[in-house]
Amino acid sequence: MPAILEVSRPNTEWMAFFACGGMFLVGAAPNFKDDFEVKIHTVGAILCIAMSQLWVSFNCPWCLAVWIAYIAYTVVMIKKHVSDSIISDFLWTKPMFWVEIAVMVTVYVSLLAKM
Numbered sequence: 001m002p003a004i005l006e007v008s009r010p011n012t013e014w015m016a017f018f019a020c021g022g023m024f025l026v027g028a029a030p031n032f033k034d035d036f037e038v039k040i041h042t043v044g045a046i047l048c049i050a051m052s053q054l055w056v057s058f059n060c061p062w063c064l065a066v067w068i069a070y071i072a073y074t075v076v077m078i079k080k081h082v083s084d085s086i087i088s089d090f091l092w093t094k095p096m097f098w099v100e101i102a103v104m105v106t107v108y109v110s111l112l113a114k115m
Contacts (some may be wrong), residue, residue, distance in 0.1 A: 004107075007114035008059060015055035022048030049099065052107050060110035070102045 004016040025044025029037035056063050077093040078086070 003111055003115070004055070008055070008087050011057045012055055015058070019051035019055060022046070022051060044098075045100075049103050052103055056106045056110045060113050063106045063110045063113065066102050066106045066109065070098055073098065074085045087108060 001016065001020055006104070008016060025040055027042065027044075029040035029048060031037045032041040058062055072091070074093050074095065078089045081089050081092045081095045083092075085099055
């Protein structure tokens with residue numbers, strides 16, 4: 001958090017706070033397979049992903065190019081795993097795991113680029 005606040009452009013710090021708040025919700029409800037905790041975990045994950053990527057878009061927009069790698073990976077893997085359902089093929093690629101990785105990479109690359 002201190003590193004993000006140090007390199008943030010003026011009036012974008014609030015996005016980092018909301019992203020951090022979303023991360024706290026994810027940490028407070030880590031059991032995402034539980035019927036109750038899944039709601040808290042999901043809200044936290046969406047908040048963290050949306051706000052962190054919004055922060056990146058205002059502070060270091062070229063870092064969003066990481067998403068091109070995620071999309072390319074998904075397309076290649078879907079073509080390798082052909083079944084009767086495109087949804088099944090997409091879910092086989094473990095999209096949430098790779099979305100989380102892409103989010104972390106964009107934030108860290110943005111921090112490194114701005115320091």
